[in-house]
Amino acid sequence: MTTISPAAPAVRTATSPQRTLPRSALFIASVLALDGLCHAVWATGLTWPASDEHHLSLAVLGFATSFGPGVVLPLAALLWTAAGLVVARGWLGRDHRFGWLWQLATLAVTIGVATRAAFGVVWAVVGFGAMPTVFAWINALAYTPLCMVMAVCGWRLLGAGRAGRRVWGRAVAAVVPALLVCGTLTAAYGFPPKTQPYDPQRALGAVESRYVETPVARFHYLKEGSGTPVVLLSPGASWVNSWLPQLEALKATHTVYVVDLPGQGFTSLKDHDFAFTLDGMTGAVDSFLDAVGVKSAALAGNSWSGGWATAYAQRHPERVSSLMLLAPTVLDEPDPTSWEMLKLPVVGRALTNLTVGSRSMTESAVRALFVHRERAAPELVDGFWAAGTRPDNVRSMYELEAGLDWSVTERALPRTTQPTLVIWGRQDTVVPVAQARELGVRLPQAQVHVLDQCGHALTLDCPDQVDALMTGFLRARQQ
Incomplete structure (x- = not known):
């Protein structure tokens, strides 16, 4: 008799669960690692695919800033670290004892790329505007779509794991970028700075405020003295008060005009189509000179207005007998990053509103222009x-x-033949003093003076030295 025994139970061996890296984690980590590699390459001094660091920055960010090793190497390390944490989130999961760490890192990455995608959409809708053309197209065709895909992948990865917790990461990843973009739009368009009441005559004392009407603007200006005309253009983001020491010093031998150009001081625009460009600002200088009957003059400017004076002399050499340029922005070089960021649509408008609307921030910005801080009363x-x-x-x-394209002004420097006085503060924190030497080389008839213990606001920070140089320069022209 044959006995049939029941089949022996299968022997089960303990095996580790097979792990696979989700495609979402692989995609995010690959993009971050590749971005980190690009930053590491740029740290070597290579600027491929751009021709130089300046144009690389414009293409990558939309504004100019440093791409030196001290900036890009930490960013490369940060990107590689983020890529590793995203891989850990996908491979080891959130139940690992360090799961909270890579979950948090994945959340941060998701918020970052979602915010960048949202701003990219806003910039594309607003229009290219003044953004560099290369950046505008790359933003629309590459950066924004790529960030959208990464945000979706991050959102999916955040939800993988225990269902009870997945809603929080996803909610934060969706809400925070929306709040950031909506907050920026609100700051840009919802709450313009309140116009502060102010009587300019109170600060000018015995010097009389004057106004002249033109089709472009109702120009606010000062006029003192007699003799050959000298026209002082208010520094950018300033007003005629900045030139009071020089007005006092020059009026004994010259008819001195100090004028607020459109967008500066207490001049009021009348031309609603006025463009804040080099053409617009030089056209405004022409309009003012015609209105006050000045056919030719010595022309001076500080900072932006030094650039406008130079551009006007290049366009109308017959109307400018000589130039006096105080730390002028005439070279096609990056501004400080805080100013460069104003070039971004919406973001620049929001930053301007927040800065201008705050007296404390204005005071901080003004004081930074001085070495002798006590003079910023x-x-x-x-x-x-x-x-x-x-x-x-x-x-x-x-x-x-x-809108100011200084490359046009820079290219024309060798053809700017008026006798030119260039003055710079050695401690200038806005326009690097190294540019003084460059102007001395490029301007055919330039004499350059660098003043120690002087900042960017030269007319007020070091008035005695500036007065002496300007009066001496003009006296020599009359001999």
Whole structure:
């Protein structure tokens, strides 16, 4: 008799669960690692695919800033670390004892790329505007779509794992970018700075405020003295008060005009189609000179207005007998990053509104222009702040930063043949003093003076030295 025994139970061996890396984690980590590699390559000094660091920055960010090793190497390390944490999130999961770490890192990455995607959509809808053309197209065709895909992948990865917790990461990843973009739009368009009441005559004392009507603007200006004309253009984001020491020094031998151009000081725009560009600003100089009957003059400017004076002399050499340029922005070089960011649509407008609307931030910005901080008195700050809150002036800050093409002025420097006085503060924190030497080389008839213990606001920070140089320069022209 055959006995049939029941089949022996299968022997089960303990095996580790097979792990696979989700495609979402692989995609995010690959993009981050590749981005980190690009930053590491740029740290070597290579700027491929751009021709130089300046144009690389414009293509990658939309504004100019440093791409030196001290900046890009930490970013490369950060990107590689983020890529590793995203891989850990996908491979080991959130139940690992360090799962909270890579879950948090994945959340941060998702918020970051979702925010960038949202701003990219806003910039594409607003239009290319003054953004560099290369950046505008790359933003629309590459950066924004890529960030959208990464945000979706991150959102899916955050939800993988225990269902009870997945909703929080996803909710934060969706809400925070929306809040950031909506907050920026609100700051840009919802709450313009309140115009501060101010009587410019109070600060000018015995010097009389004057106004002249033109089709372009109702120009606010000062006029003192007699003799050959000298025209002083108010520094950018400032007003005629900045030139009072030089007005006093020059009026004994010259008819001195100090004028607020459109978007500056207490001049009011009348031309609603006025463009804050080099063409617009030089056209405004021409309009003012015609209105006050000045056929030819010595022309001076500080910072932006030094650039406008140079551009005007290049376009109308017959109307400019000589130039006096104080730390002028005439070279096609990056501004400080805080100014460069004003070039970004919406973001620049929001940053301007927040800065201009705050007296404390205005005071901080003004004081940073001085070495002798005690000369940035409260009443001086009040004038800067009040002028800056005027609607045309608010708009001019971000539109001028985006619209002034200094490459045109730089290329024409060898053909700028007027005798030129260049003055710079060695401690200038806005326009690097190294540019003084460059102008001395490129301008055919330039004499350059660098003043120690002087900042960017030369006319007020070091008035005695500036007065002496300007009066001496003009005296030599008359001999």
